[in-house]
Amino acid sequence: MDVDALTHELYGLRPQEFTAARDARASEARVAGERAVAKRIAALRKPTLAAWCANLLARADEAQARRLLELGQALREAHRTLAGEELRELSGRQHVVIAAMARQARVLAGEAGQPVSEGVQHEVEQILHAVLTDHDAAEAWMGGVLVKAPHAAVGFAGLEPVPDTTSRRTSTTAPAPPSAETPARARSRAQAQETAQAKAEAKTKAKALAERAAGEAEQAEAVLAEAEAELSDQxxxxxxxxxxxxxxxEKLARAGAERDRLTTDVDTATRHHDRAEQRAKKAREAALKADDALDALRDASSAASG
Incomplete structure (x- = not known):
């Protein structure tokens, strides 16, 4: 059984049809003796409604999906080289293209018999933004087997500007010489620095909490997948x-019917036996009487001749 082809087939179904079809396929593989295949199939997770809608886009027009990923690559390159004007132009194109694709996904979902809300359409937009910065999610989306929305993309993390590269929009105006700072301005600047530091610390803590929550969510998803596989197996x-x-x-019912038939046959045979036995008894009695009568005649004949 081709697991990849089967996976592609299952993720093409509407979400409400997924679980029953997956369990049926896993059962077929198990009956066929392919336990490893059955386990892989049973571990497949049902896609969210938004992920399913996003998959429809890649399945319907692979070329369009690839162009979006190429646009994301161009955005990363513009960020890496600090190409300000190009970055703004590409970013604007990205938002326009993704909004149009999300609307198209909503139409495709309706045509597939699964109308979705504007909220789901917005989730599809977030997914399309996220796949531009998540390689694994992009591959799953291109294959039409994305399970859930990737973590929300924030900028282009991990892409540092090329060393010694300056923005293509750097100003030609020389910086103004520093002016004397008054005590009031010094206090204001210190307060601003403290506020900025407090915000940075709060952001760091929030990021740590978010990462920990994401890790716990992934662990919970893994436990859920194992539980679903075990449930499917049971x-x-x-x-x-x-x-x-x-x-x-069915065998017991057939055996019971055969027993009833044989019981009827035995009862019939018993009645025949009883009647035959009675006839045989009467015949034996008649034979004895005939023998007695013959003996009497013989005795009488002997007496008369003597």
């Missing part, structure tokens, strides 16, 4: 047992 075993019980029930 359901398949229960279904096999129920089939066996049904088969045994």
């Amino acid at each position: 359901r398949a075993r229960l279904a096999a047992l129920e089939e066996e019980i049904a088969s045994l029930g």
